[in-house]
Amino acid sequence: MTPTPRSTGVRRSYGALSFDGDGTLWDFDSAMRQALEDAARLLRGAGACRPGGPVTAGWLREIRDHVAGREEFRGRTMESIRLASFRRAVAECGISDAGLAREAYETYMEARWRRLRTYEDVPDALAALGSRYRLALVTNGNTRPHRVGLDGVFGTVVVSAECGLHKPDPAIYLHALRRMGLGPAEVLHVGDDPVEDVDAARRAGMDTAWVNRLDVRWPYADPPGPTVGDLGELTPLLLDGGSP
Structure with a gap:
């Protein structure tokens, strides 16, 4: 598979940057997989067996x-x-046994929070970007910034479960813009999901940057716009080398 070419066309005149959480700032999938393994192990130990095979x-x-x-x-x-x-x-x-379901849930949640980490490039990148731009988090997930050591980093935090809006509905981005008091042209959205982040934010009128951590092919005919492998690549583009 041929990866998408990297693009560097970003402006430096934004008033703020908004970020997705899962898969962009922190490695939710790895933490979830490991936590589910813990829960499956607990259920197997309690004698649970799904139809057709073991609990996995x-x-x-x-x-x-x-x-x-x-x-x-x-x-x-x-x-x-x-x-x-x-x-x-x-x-x-x-x-x-309803108690077993609750025990499996608590095992999962404890393991999920214990294992959840930001990607290595994230803390330094957000610190640098936060020195110039207002930062916002727009997420469908349930991870609050303090859970991953990012307490106080974001001036605006928009969580789907709290506002009743969910990606890929562009309304969630319009809601975030209203919270920030900025127009779509004033905010760059940064995320890893082609549909929920890039396409949805574009439909809200925003510029976007695609974080392609897995180096995969862009799935659609229209180009994704600025593409970076991580926030370490994005930071100098926004602070030094973007297009004025």
């Missing part, structure tokens, strides 16, 4: 995705969805 992290993730897609969970918090998914998993294993 992959199966628990499939159940969570199924629960999250149900209409009655639209707009619910990530925590409530995760707990409901463990209750469903335990029930599918033929176990009626």
Whole structure:
């Protein structure tokens, strides 16, 4: 697979920068996978066995995705969805012990927070960028900045579960702009997801920078605009080498 060429076309005249969280600032997927392994191990140790095989992290993730897609969970918090998914998993294993589902949930949450880390490039990059720009976080996830050592970094924090708006609806970006008191042309959004970050923020009228940490091909015909491998590559473009 041929990676997307790197682009450096960014301006330095923005009033603020907004950032996605999961996959952009912190490695949520790794923490989630490891936490699900811990929860699966606990359930297997309690004698739980899913139809057709052992309880695995992959199966628990499939159940969570199924629960999250149900209409009655639209707009619910990530925590409530995760707990409901463990209750469903335990029930599918033929176990009626509600306490086991709660124990699996608490095991997962403890492990998830304990293992969650920002990417190595993030703290220094945000410190440097914050010296010139106002910073905002716009996330569908449930990680607050203080959980990953970024307390006080963002002047504006927009969380889907709190505002009732979810990416890829561009309304969440318009809401963030109103919170900041800035127009779309004044804020650059930085994120890793082509749909939820790049396309959605563009539809809100914002410039975007694509953080392509996995060095994958851009999935659409239209170019992504400025593309960087991490925030360490983005920082000098915005502080020194961008297009005025």
